[in-house]
Amino acid sequence: MIVVKVGGSEGINYEAVAKDAAALWKAGQKLILVHGGSSETNKIAEALGHPPQFLTHPGGMTSRLTDRRTLEIFEMVYCGLVNKRIVELLQREGVNAVGLSGLDGRIFEGRRKEAVKYVEGGKIKIHRGDFTGSVERVNTALLTLLLEAGYLPVLTPPAVSYEGDAINTDGDTAASMLATSLKAEALLLLSNVPGLLANFPDESSLIREIPAAKVGDPAYMAVAQGRMKKKVLGAVEAVQGGVGRVIFGDARVEQPIQKALAGAGTVVR
Amino acid sequence: MIVVKVGGSEGINYEAVAKDAAALWKAGQKLILVHGGSSETNKIAEALGHPPQFLTHPGGMTSRLTDRRTLEIFEMVYCGLVNKRIVELLQREGVNAVGLSGLDGRIFEGRRKEAVKYVEGGKIKIHRGDFTGSVERVNTALLTLLLEAGYLPVLTPPAVSYEGDAINTDGDTAASMLATSLKAEALLLLSNVPGLLANFPDESSLIREIPAAKVGDPAYMAVAQGRMKKKVLGAVEAVQGGVGRVIFGDARVEQPIQKALAGAGTVVR
Numbered sequence: 001m002i003v004v005k006v007g008g009s010e011g012i013n014y015e016a017v018a019k020d021a022a023a024l025w026k027a028g029q030k031l032i033l034v035h036g037g038s039s040e041t042n043k044i045a046e047a048l049g050h051p052p053q054f055l056t057h058p059g060g061m062t063s064r065l066t067d068r069r070t071l072e073i074f075e076m077v078y079c080g081l082v083n084k085r086i087v088e089l090l091q092r093e094g095v096n097a098v099g100l101s102g103l104d105g106r107i108f109e110g111r112r113k114e115a116v117k118y119v120e121g122g123k124i125k126i127h128r129g130d131f132t133g134s135v136e137r138v139n140t141a142l143l144t145l146l147l148e149a150g151y152l153p154v155l156t157p158p159a160v161s162y163e164g165d166a167i168n169t170d171g172d173t174a175a176s177m178l179a180t181s182l183k184a185e186a187l188l189l190l191s192n193v194p195g196l197l198a199n200f201p202d203e204s205s206l207i208r209e210i211p212a213a214k215v216g217d218p219a220y221m222a223v224a225q226g227r228m229k230k231k232v233l234g235a236v237e238a239v240q241g242g243v244g245r246v247i248f249g250d251a252r253v254e255q256p257i258q259k260a261l262a263g264a265g266t267v268v269r
Numbered sequence: 270m271i272v273v274k275v276g277g278s279e280g281i282n283y284e285a286v287a288k289d290a291a292a293l294w295k296a297g298q299k300l301i302l303v304h305g306g307s308s309e310t311n312k313i314a315e316a317l318g319h320p321p322q323f324l325t326h327p328g329g330m331t332s333r334l335t336d337r338r339t340l341e342i343f344e345m346v347y348c349g350l351v352n353k354r355i356v357e358l359l360q361r362e363g364v365n366a367v368g369l370s371g372l373d374g375r376i377f378e379g380r381r382k383e384a385v386k387y388v389e390g391g392k393i394k395i396h397r398g399d400f401t402g403s404v405e406r407v408n409t410a411l412l413t414l415l416l417e418a419g420y421l422p423v424l425t426p427p428a429v430s431y432e433g434d435a436i437n438t439d440g441d442t443a444a445s446m447l448a449t450s451l452k453a454e455a456l457l458l459l460s461n462v463p464g465l466l467a468n469f470p471d472e473s474s475l476i477r478e479i480p481a482a483k484v485g486d487p488a489y490m491a492v493a494q495g496r497m498k499k500k501v502l503g504a505v506e507a508v509q510g511g512v513g514r515v516i517f518g519d520a521r522v523e524q525p526i527q528k529a530l531a532g533a534g535t536v537v538r
Binding site: 049075084087088091093094097098101103145149160163166 | 313316317318341345346347348349350352354356357360361362363366370372373374375410411420427432433434435
């Protein structure tokens with residue numbers, strides 16, 4: 001089993017991802033796709049007159065402020081536009097894909113964090129009424145049912161809270177928890193960069209390999225900026241949780257999955 | 270088994286539909302929900318600067334012109350906004366719902382009608398490049414798998430073409446084919462009117478019952494205007510195909526499903 005997470009930044013080659021996933025699937029490789037959709041969410045949110053807002057947390061992480069309207073736009077793009085685009089591309093390749101969010105069958109379950117701490121002007125403030133949260137549980141029963149019946153699952157945030165609310169959640173972390181739950185041979189985190197870069201955005205500074213024990217090393221964390229930081233944290237958890245290897249790869253190229261599996265990008269083991 | 274189709278016009282009480290579906294489901298009633306989303310699609314399409322266009326066909330029916338951009342907006346609203354809203358409402362009621370489009374697992378399969386005939390200025394013209402089609406096959410295997418495992422399916426257009434393209438399709442017809450495939454005891458077509466009206470939009474002119482043999486009667490067809498016409502045609506097919514009864518009911522009220530099952534609205538048997 002391999003879990004392939006495809007980011008939602010500009011430049012992702014969805015056609016290549018779907019074609020490559022289909023080739024592997026037809027060759028007998030069990031896999032699950034997880035995807036994002038942040039850059040298209042930003043565009044649609046702007047176009048609908050509800051521009052994206054991001055909160056910087058006390059720890060330095062940023063997240064999307066998700067009020068009810070933002071959640072609806074998020075669902076439109078992630079569950080509608082991007083999820084069905086990928087399912088359609090797979091169906092065209094002859095693979096019987098099934099697109100699901102974390103709400104469906106409670107696949108990604110977690111705690112809603114209604115009150116979110118953020119930093120503004122050096123002060124810590126609290127935003128209330130947010131629809132965000134962290135995945136704490138992956139319900140693999142539905143996924144196993146689908147896989148055994150020959151369907152390729154294509155998963156996306158939002159997750160579901162224990163009370164049944166939709167919650168915006170980090171897709172990389174969800175994919176990491178999924179790979180851990182399934183004890184996957186590999187977790188691929190594909191985005192619009194070749195992997196983990198020592199000098200971001202200099203693509204020639206690609207880090208080829210990180211020994212698992214050193215993933216949490218401050219030296220590696222220092223080079224991981226912005227969203228890449230979350231990716232590294234996800235890798236730590238996955239490798240510690242029993243995933244064979246985590247690979248940060250490039251989703252802009254042809255055969256992005258096979259190239260990552262062959263060692264292109266940053267390999268964490 | 271009952272199939273409940275909830276329309277996509279203004280005024281639908283989704284909370285009431287979900288609450289009612291949950292109550293029946295918990296009492297052991299197997300059911301599948303199918304929904305529309307046309308009025309919200311129109312609003313989002315307007316807001317995104319790609320206003321809806323409708324084609325009038327030579328037979329008098331109208332349908333949404335579905336170019337690629339329209340299809341994307343359609344998927345955002347039907348598969349994202351509306352589908353996940355209903356799934357979330359059911360999850361809040363403690364029902365483990367799974368939202369799927371006709372693309373997912375090829376649930377609703379049909380032929381893409383790329384060239385669509387329409388009437389303009391008294392002349393018959395052809396629009397090419399459309400992503401529409403009619404459902405010809407319902408793949409019940411995935412639905413049976415989900416139902417037997419305790420999941421409530423929440424289905425929506427688009428359907429999938431035999432080549433794997435997403436196709437905009439009429440939700441009522443899809444629900445009717447689904448009910449027929451499952452030999453459902455009842456097919457409920459709930460919208461923002463109390464049922465079939467002899468003098469539309471006079472709600473006091475509700476037709477209480479139509480004997481199945483008379484569904485195709487020109488007298489009944491004459492009173493069925495606009496989209497209601499498609500509903501009547503769907504009822505003909507369903508009853509002829511072995512569905513116990515078809516009920517046109519009101520989705521604006523509390524307990525809309527139980528009221529329709531109790532005989533409110535127009536009953537076709």
